[in-house]
Amino acid sequence: MTDPGRPATGGNGSVRPPTLTDLAPRKKRGRPRSAGQHACDRCHQQVAKIRVHWPDGAVCGACFTEATHTYGTCPHCREHRMLPGRSPGREPLCRDCAGITTALTCTGCHREAERFRAGLCIRCALTDDLTAVLNPGDDLRLHRLIKVFAGTQRPESVYTYMRPGTRARALLEAIGARKLALTHEAFDRLPRSTAVEHLRALVVHHRMMPARGNETLARFEHWLATRITELPEDGTADLIERFATWHHLERIRAQATNPDADLETSTHAAKQEITEAGKFLIWLQEHHHTLAEELQQLHIDDYLSHDPSTRKQIRTFVRWLNHQQGRRTGVIDVAFRNAQSTPMITHTERLELVRNCLEHRHVTGSTRLAGLILLLWAHPLNKIVMLRREHLTVTPQGMLLTLGATPTAIPEALTAMLWQHLQNPGNQNTANTGTPWLFPGTRAGQHLHPATLSRRLKVLGIDAQRARNATLRDLTHEVDARTLIDTLGYSPGIIARHAALSATPMSDYIDMKRQRPR
Incomplete structure (x- = not known):
């Protein structure tokens, strides 16, 4: 059955490009609209609630947010400021020229902006929240982190990112309580997650924590150490560690000296081969009660005769075994898998x-x-x-x-x-x-x-x-x-x-x- 989410395919794996005229338009900023009985005079949609009434008509919440985030030079007074109003010709105007009396000035920084909380704009509210969470004191790095977060182009995203109950909020609270130091060793001790790596990359990029060379290499080394600990201690972990270190890790470290090298592809392939090699050794013990030193071609053929096809990834490991001391059997190998066709479009x-x-x-x-x-x-x-x-x-x-x-x-x-x-x-x-x-x-x-x-x-x-x-x-x-x-x-x-x-x-x-x- 054809997957409607994928392009249709024809002869020789060709791809017929889909029609993209039905792509949805980009969504406006602000909370999603809810259908209702009220008509917005700007987007002309039926919404559940009207946010304000301005001289050009009723304005829903999404249109209000879009208007208060529009800045430029007013075509009437030629001043550069917020342009929330609309002329009869739908041209953006400043508040004074449009006759808007809604309070749109932050009581903290006195900048024209949408009031987010208690008269404060989002940047001032975010600064107050980050200061309470991070408790910077005399630590200049934390003061810099607050400025980086509050100074982004989309501070609303940071506010959502650090809302209570999220992993990011827990990390920031740990930093503020001085339970999490801004060091790679401290971050490595945490359970690996997207939030941890995102925060690590942020503080490194903005020079609040020193870089540790190629980050892809560092992640691979951390993954390898974790992977080795998960393998059985019957000789499997030791053999896989030697294979991973001397065949893959040394090669990837050499590649990392080139700043233009693509380590993502190298580390992905290495992880696959290391993982499959470990699975193979575990299978060898369970089904044949045989160690790698006594591995024979018939064992490999038996293993490859079953699905899945990823088992063929043991080829590099098997060829590496041929050169290891202590092997008491002959040369073994896994056939190279050639592509049966070259997928191509016309x-x-x-x-x-x-x-x-x-x-x-x-x-x-x-x-x-x-x-x-x-x-x-x-x-x-x-x-x-x-x-x-x-x-x-x-x-x-x-x-x-x-x-x-x-x-x-x-x-x-x-x-x-x-x-x-x-x-x-x-x-x-x-x-x-x-x-x-x-x-x-x-x-x-x-x-x-x-x-x-x-x-x-x-x-x-x-x-x-x-x-x-x-x-x-x-x-x-x-x-x-x-x-x-x-x-x-x-x-x-x-x-x-x-x-x-x-x-x-x-x-x-x-x-x-x-x-x-x-």
Whole structure:
């Protein structure tokens, strides 16, 4: 049965892009509307309650919140201030020019703003609450934390984030009671949760706690230590620890010395292989009462004859065992799993997806831009999210994007979208400000996760693997291999393979294979 939430598929795994004209418009700020008998004169919807009556008519709560968060230059008096009013032509006006008498000045900071509580704006109310919870005293780091929280573009989100009863509130109260120190050791002793890692990233990004190198590596090391303690002490834990340390951890630590290395992919693969290796050893003990030193090929064949397919992830562990001292049996192996097909979309479908990215403005601009980078240059998602602002260069001749050794020119039709994205890259409304990433994530100081980007691209009908394969196929038809290697940053082997799949003649194939992959 077809899943209505996924794009339809046709021959050879092709994807027919869905129609996105039915996407819901972006919701207004404020509490969700409840249907009722009252008509709002601004949004023209039936609501349960009218918040205020202004000269231009009745205003519901959502429209009131939107109006009191609109700032700019009043077209009548030319003053820069809050613009809650509306002219007969629906033009935003300041309170005085619109004739609004509602009190919209904070009694604390005397700034024009919606009164959130007892005459205070949200920033002043949030500052008071944070001061009571964190009890900063003489600790300058806590004073800085209060300013960071209260100074965000969306302080309402922080107020919701730290409301009583949440894990975030409990962490802040522990800091205020001096039960949780601002150190990595103290955070590591806490049960792992999104709230803990979010707060850790925030205080590190804003220099209230020192960084500890590559955070992905640190999380992997913490995961590995926890995973080892969960394994049986019959030799399984010791063997898996040696495998994980000498085969995976050393390699990942070496990769971490390169700031542009993608550790998310490496650590994800390592976790899979370590987890499956542990499951295999436990199965070996339970079903054959055999230790790894006496493992034979028949045991492996028996294990792989049953589902699930993830059992094939033991291949690296089995090959590693061949080189370990103490093994008393012959060489063992797990067959390499070759892809049976290359999922791909057609050239027409690829052009349709490009059109989706350009035209469907209901979708977030950062998602549409990431989709274009994938569809035009076949840049993998794990590398797209790691692009920095410095990879975009503005020259008198136009904008350049650096994906490989040679920068590539950006089509003029995309420059406006890129420039707008540079001014507002998204995910900056709370505490993730001042980041170098072109696609910032929701966690302070970190980029968007590839899995998150993959889910967002599906809204545009883009399956990343099929789209990337199709783009590489088309590019190898249009551009010579050496130029693609320098422009896209791919290794010669990958370009050679896709050129062969697209039946592109390559006279320098042998020379390319001799080159070291970048």
